Amino acid sequence: MISVESLYKQFGDLEVLKGIDLEVKQGKVVVVIGPSGSGKTTLLRCLNILETPTSGKVVIDQQSLDFSAKVSASRIADFRRLTGMVFQSYNLFPHMTALQNVMEGPITVKKESKAKVKERASRLLEKVGLGDKLDFYPFQLSGGQQQRVGIARALAMEPKVMLFDEPTSALDPELVGEVLRVMKELAQEGMTMVVVTHEMKFAKEVADEVIFMDDGKIVENGKPADIFDNPRTDRTKQFLRLIESGV
16 A cells, blocks of 8 residues: 655755655554654655655555656645645634535545535544534634544545644643544544554554654564564664653
8 A cells, every 4th residue: 555665855964764665554554653853754744745755766555656756746746645644733724614624625626516525524524523513613623623623624535545643742631532532443444544643552552563763764663562562672662761751
């Protein structure tokens, strides 16, 4: 489903990704952990080409982009439609209701009929527990509710893959659970997901594979039990100790 080969990303003289190789099978959940500045978010943004890789190859659902040569904007736009992305901040349109926010992408980008999209958007908001909030504006919703609208909005584009970039980091602790619950349900339904998070409990319970990144590289990867209970590298052990101690 997802294949990344020798992926590099530089910002000026700063090399942020240093030769990433990654495979994610269809229907699997991969959770990426690591310290701030390790390249986790940049990797995610390179998967849907919000950041253009310096070099390397990205394949999603048999569509391939090779960055050894210039890639056209139209090919990038087509490729990006394969993924839905949920960000740290909610990024909802403040002048639109929850329903209108979810409908916007399919209507403007995919040129789908309003009636068809409205039915799907209503169903998705019901799915994330917001069936009674269709006509609410973002300022009328809690942070957790806004993030769930963001998930519904990404799903409305009918992506092959869902990408989550620290989706609970901006939430008050009591609101985190409602977002993680929706993500767990997506995983149980077989959605292919790549999740960058500090929620270690979620990683242990939901991930098929955990990847530990540091300094732009994948240091270690494996099943959650292997990473959390029996890490192989000293760097992974050090990171997990710091996380467990709350530092």
